[in-house]
Amino acid sequence: MTKPESAGYDYDVVISGSGLAGSAAAILLARRGVRVALLERRSDPEAYKVLCTHSITANAHPVLDGLGLVPALEKAGAMSNAARWYTRWGWIEPKAAPGGPELPHGYNIRRSVLDPLIRSRAVETPGVEVLLGHRVTGLVREAGRTVGVRASTPQGEREIRARLVVGADGKDSAVAKLAGVPARVHENARFGYLAHFRNLPLPGGIGQTWFLEPDMAYAFPNDDGVTVLAVLPDKKRLPAFREDLEGSFLEFVRALPEAPPIDSAERITKIIGTVDHPLHSRRPTAPGVALIGDAALTSDPLWGVGCGWALQTAQWLAEAVAPAVTGRGDLARSLAAYARRHRRRLSGHQYLAADYAKARPFNPMERLMFSAAARDASLARHMYLFAARLIGPLRFLNPVALAKALAVNVKHRGAAVPPARPSHTGA
Template sequence: MIEEISTRVCIAGGGPAGMMLGLLLGRAGIDVVVLEKHADFFRDFRGDTVHPSTMNLIDQLGIRDAFERIPHARLPRLDAVVDGIRLHAIDFRSLPKPNRDVTFMPQWDLLDLLAEEARHSPSFRLVMDADVTGVTWTGQHVTGVMAQTPDGELRVRADLTVAADGRDSTVRQALDLGVDQFGVPIDLTWFRLDRPVAPVPDTLGYLRDGSVLITIPRPEYLQCGLLIPKDGFSDVKAAGMDAFRDRIRRVAPRLGSVVDGLRSWDQVKLLSVQIDRVQRWSRGGALCIGDAAHAMSPVFGVGINYAVQDAVAAANILVPVLRESGVGPAAIDRALVRVERRRRMPTTLMQRVQMVVHGVIGRGRDMVVLHNPPTMGERLAIRLVLPLVRPLIARLVGYGFRPERIDADVLGESGSR
């Protein structure tokens, strides 16, 4: 027997985009169901960065205290070590108070927090272990989704279906919106290293001899990502674990003491990097947001924050429409087009910047960011130009293009409970 639920909004996917939209709609009193295919949020591949734009929203939501109780690391400055030269590449202290740093918090903790907060709203419902398998239609109009759960099939009927099920979105595929793929020259190998006994200053990344190593400080260990050429993982494995460890030692000699902790390929995951964007973000009764609308590269770690910003923009535009009594499908569809208009430009611009960075770091051994010792021109750039552009980089990374704020109408009277 098929179980059935009827709701105003059905969201496929409980990632940052889906959970934030679910939370906001629930708070605004709109009936919403979020379907998440996994039984929990514990996924190692998820990014960890919570940027100032998202912290501003956490404040607006009034959940700062609950956020602070979760272990996290906070860095006001992100350093990159280029050929042994430490650069203070990004300094968030030039941003307006109070959120002037980047927070590293495991994404599952952030999602648990959003879920916990959302559950306070009677109109919010989260169904875990519900794998959305397709959408249902009446003519050209989407009327909800079908999902597989441990108890059998589930049909969710909804006035609006939102694809927030990530870059391999089942819903976006069913909607057949057309997707532009942008070539990416890199993939990422993803692994943990112990923190060295002799403390190493928190460093976002190391670049040397065409290699790039990302090191995200988590409380107990370093979450690391070593860039490799696109589709090159089998070559990396064929060269052997010794060669892999040597490469890490060369690019980040200060991590040499902990590299031997990597003993087998089971400890190394491949994360395929991709950038794409749907040609249209919506069609009758359905909308794509987050990576389902635009897969982001890990460059600048802005994907979570962009997914969250999409959710806020969608809530700001949709809540007044969904609250109107007797509102019809045509009015909802017009609102969906407005969401796309608002978010397409900031997404496109950020993806373009990410592609420029790919162009530089994808050159492998031909990549020259800085000489050691730096040339006269490079020394001048570090001393004179970097301080001038640093605040701009902080804004770009911290806020992205067109950061969103939650409308008072969506937040309710107090903003917090």
């Protein structure tokens, strides 16, 4: 069989973007005998993504384990991302069943620690060549398919040929745009700001999320005693919020039920955020091209799923295409298999996220499930599995779960209603 070298390829795969998705894909492909060029437009090996929830959902724990990163993450101080969620019916507090196994978990860890860590592992992996300061400026095409990239480098323009080009370059993916892969865009009717605090105690030492209908907030403990605190209000509040960003941020947090004591904590970063964060969905493949992580799908940041899906899509791609990119299979069929898996596993989650991004109150189905989960331990665990993306929407809303939720709420009909929460709906 013809070897890639004699077919005129510099590598089997070129990956644009050495963040979480790109580095994970490079490692997993190289372990399968694939020769990978991992391109990073920035020249600093310590570069990292700044605007992030800094949370890896439990669905990605097997990927982290397979990469051999779990011991290093725990040594770096990553926090298990258990959580509790505030609703108008009270707190949903998922806990392991008595005598049962612990709930699956992922990790909260700052990207300033995570990104350089996984990139360094890619550097150490035989078969991976990390090329810093390489920004993709064009695609090389032959016979209707992509066969490489053109990149701007510190030494000038360079052409790099490969059987497959992978876009791991974020929601504004240059690879996707150059390949002509359009994005389906869903408006996000919330804006978001976050800051990092040190010495900010949280009940139980675990993450807190507030569903304020339509406003949102969360506080996630991270490594080194740092907590990421974010607010995601309805965009109707944006003009007044921006008049005094710091004052509005602090006032919003102080008004939360069981509010974190920010006035006694140390804020160690600026308040940063975005006023426009639409949800992007793209077809994850084109001839000779695959998209992973945010390049293929960018969800609503309030769910904290981006890091987990970056790792999962990297794994799915590596499993699907490794034989084909080394000349031992049909690449088009392999890419089609990856696209099917991507669509099957993520499209339902994205549909629900896009609908909730309209900044609306809970719909009847959500009211049923959230209220019951605040009242019943087994339904709280069921909701946790969905929030951790370990089950999909169909399993989350299966007839047995719906029937149980209805029975729980009927049983609690007439029970005392918790005190009204402070309003976040005013300007």
